[in-house]
Amino acid sequence: MAAIRARIASRSLGPGAKLPSIRKAADLFGVSPSTVVEAYERLAADGVIHARPGSGFYVTSPQAPLVLADLGPRLDRAVDPFWVTRQSLEAPLDALKPGCGWMPPDWMPEQDLRKALRSLSRADTSRLTDYSTPLGLLPLRQHLVRRMAESGIEAAAAQVLLVESGTQAIDLVCRFLLEPGDTVLVDDPCYFNFLALLRAHRAKIVGVPFTPNGPDLDAFAGAVATHRPRLYVTNSAFHNPTGASLSPATAHRLMKIAEASDLTIIEDDIFADFEQQPAPRLAALDGLQRVIHVGSFSKTLSAATRIGYIAARPDWIEGLTDLKIASSFAGPALASELVLSVLKDGSYRRHLQSLRSRLAAAIGEARKRLARLGITPWIEPRGGLFLWCTLPDGQDATDVARLALAEGVVLAPGNVFSASQNAPSMMRFNAAQCANPHIFKVLEKALPAKS
Template sequence: MDSPVDPQGSDGSLVAHVMRAIRQRIAGRTLAPGAKLPSIRRLAEAMQVSKSTVVEAYERLAAEGVVRSRRGSGFYVAGHLPPFSLAEMGPRLDRAVDPLWVSRQSLAAGEDVLKPGCGWLPPSWMPEAGIRRALRALARAEEATLADYGTPLGLAPLRRLLARRMAERGIEAAPDQIVLTESGTQAIDLVCRFLLEPGDAVLVDDPCYFNFHALLRAHRVKVAGVPYTASGPDLELFAQALAAHRPRLYLTNSALHNPTGATLSPLVAHRVLKLAEQAGTTIVEDDIFADFEHEPAPRLAAFDGLERVVHIGSFSKTLSAAVRCGFIAARRDWIEGLTDLKIATSFGSGRLSAELVLTVLTDGTHRKHVEGLRERLSRAMGQTSARLKAIGIMPWIEPRGGMFLWCELPEGLDAADIARRALAENVVLAPGNAFSLSQSASRFLRFNVAQSTDPRIYATLRSAMQA
């Protein structure tokens, strides 16, 4: 609230901007019930508006019952606390294309909507036959499998299998260092609940997966960004951010970075770990795209041995988004605390989902599926890249695998404007600033190559760019 107001609001009103800034602070709990608002003079100076603008904003908020005036004392937050609102904490001017909007539009889209901006594979790309076969096998399982809660850590045979799979990528994690979760998102949420307090600082890549922003906002922490390069975070700026913010966590992808498709280099990985150790920062490594790799990239958890790195994964991207199953691998002395939080927030594990994942992993379905999937994604990557280049949209890099292309629009075009025009034509895009904390990616779009095969997408893009 100490930053200048942008006078170009949706209603053109400086008063509305000041009111919005106050509401966001109240919604985010940084102004609690009964808290005194800044003086009229102080707020006017901080937001670079006139004192009369602040007076009118305070009076309107008082009329709405949001704040109360005390004669001779000032203005105070009303005693009733409104429900916590991620929407109010977000930038309203960019609400049409903010992180929650991208997710909401993609999840709610009907079959007639094209979704090159979403973050998952089409259903036809998933191993449907193998899943149906596993479901038939589970239908004959003992009644406890179908009806009972799972154990606190989660299905033991699946945890043993996950430990072997991680060992193939150089990560040493015993089964008792693994906690099953409902998803990769729940895994990150549990780690945040376990390690963070409101007001702590967290470092993220810029750009990064947009839901990191929304999730961290819900935990009411301070988020700082570090520019991401083709080989990992910018090391000089990473060191500066550690010194300036003293973050409790650094949240990142190591392999097939979302949204850029970049791959962490061994040199950068070693330096990141050294800098994090010196700063006392824990690293949360989100590795949900591991199975898309043709050749394994360096893993921070492999170099670190799970001392300072928490490793997270799931099967939503390669198996089924409807089968919710993820995991956390962490140091042993953190497992009990993470398990207690899991019980408190979701009670038992999703036993049926875990049994289904175990079946698909052990009967050969998953191995055969991902082998074919990598080749299919490679073909789609080349085709999508060529189609985008033909209309003047240039990939930032050519990724070594995965499903994402991070692309730059021609000079003078804004990705948010393109996304709004495309939505009117039933095409959901993912504009760059939804991923960028610094809002420095206004000319970028993320494309999911598996969802970008329909020619109508490129016709819509061409039309939107010419509008």
């Protein structure tokens, strides 16, 4: 296949040219006729060649000119909320990704996942092939209820809806509650995909300055009074990108403002399992009346096993369930079974204990290496993945990110997280992805020389 594609690309085989017969190609390439048949069929499936019954195989059309930039991620696209994700997901396997938001593969519980998959392979057929119930797998929802209770969130299993990811959870809530033009408050900075998702819903986005204890409450109250927002989206624990956690005093005052203004809050709890000591949860203070609590297991268990959840008041769960059926019909049944199997195993708690220790060490090491370059953290986080840092001498983080990308390193410049674009010299680092010394050599090369 590769040889034939190369001949077409080099124009040795032009449009309409006939390929060697199966027998002749077998002799030419030194393979069996059945191998040639499979190769030709795959090329035909890709539209590269086509068969003429009784005549043979012919080149379909000329391929587009070879563009080297097409062999990798686009380096010239705008540095917007999609930039880091696109570069991280499209990068070659050997790329370094201190700007991405997930764990390296060897930090995940691979053996536990394999064990759960083997167990599921022996399950009855219905568990492998049937649709899930509208709310999702009941034993997993019951397990989630017990987990949320550890953070003070009281809910019944009927108040939990399983979905395909944390992102889908927020998307469903936005579809359920927002109309185009509605105002949504976000932290500034916030997770960049909040910005992308809200723009997809045509919401008006208003950023509220974020402090080490949570949102700036005076600014928050002012934004609520001025803009009358429909929603506020935030992380209570290990805020993305800053790594900060909500303080009890800020949480209580925030809920008073929300109650007085009839403001609904989406609390994204995706980093919950990184905590040693739980931060206050807005859903616990509110009793799931105006707070919608969402989460997933992509950060600690598997990004490939897409499963998320929504916890909310019963009437909202009813409407969200109908919306889920309308948009995706049924939930991820097989993924739910897999996640439940791993969560029920005591090995998951042991994995989390190991993960927290490993992350603490990684954050300490990353801080030391960054400090040598004059890169300083905004705060010292109590755990989690991220260091939110200031580059030296007001260096533009976007420029640094572009230079690093050309060296095979994906970084996360500050303004992709900022609705107001007020973080030009900030950068988020994922400590778990910072082990390779080449990252810091590239940073040193990209940054101005220290005086």
